[in-house]
Amino acid sequence: MERPAWVPRSIDISVPSVSRIYDFYLGGSHNFEVDREAARRAMEFMPGLPKIMQANRAFMRRAVRFATEEGIDQFLDIGSGIPTFGNVHEVAARARPGARVVYVDHDPVAVAHSEAVLADLDDADVVVADLRGPREILAAPQVERLIDLNRPVALLLVAILHFVEDADDPYAAVAELSDALAPGSLLVLTHASYEHVPLPAEQAGGAVDVYKDIRNPLIMRSRDDIARFFKGYDMVEPGLVPMPRWRSEQAPEDEDPYAFSGYAGVGRKA
16 A cells, blocks of 8 residues: 555554545545545445535534634634645634634544644644543643633534543543633534434444444434533524534525434533
8 A cells, every 4th residue: 555645654554544534525635545445334324424524514614603703713623633625724714814723633644634734824733632631632732822711712523522432431521621611612513313314223323333343433422412512501592403404504405314414513601
């Protein structure tokens, strides 16, 4: 297998990566055959997976624009993945020049790309860290340089919490991050769920098994379990809803049925 020049030497390119699979679903070019193979296997069970990822990205952009309209000019995006067109720093800067963004990911490929994309920018940076280590994230020099925790921040957890198993207590990680945020901060979140998937749960479970096979278990939670992440937040209208129903410019009936898989919501810290 040929190693592209942009891939850090330390990376085993024979092992699929969640962020590169996501990049493939979005039509990106920073993925390998091993990632594409895993993605295609998952799509045999859920052909609409790319539509779900596109709905995630579209929601994220709407939520970032909403945050800027609310006066927020600093963003902490955890599980940010490989930068693609219309990433958080681009959307935020367009709506609010001078907005500051820190991306956080534990995938070395995602971080290497982010560093390349952000090299000439003063208002955005990337941290190598894991959502399961909130203290390390908050103490990172990039966060200290760009994010003023005494002012409202938009904390983005888009398509990341469903990769954290209950044994790793994602609720405690989100609570610790939330405790560090100023009142008026926003929590922007999407999460996979069997609810609203336009397939029998057994068939969708086949796609979930593919992620288990590549040692990145996909944890499908119920709406009630996802709502627990918003403890201490007041939900912004329309609440915790399927992604196309969150302030979309497009009529929900015009959306692909797969786009409704899972939930999205924004909460404001009281």
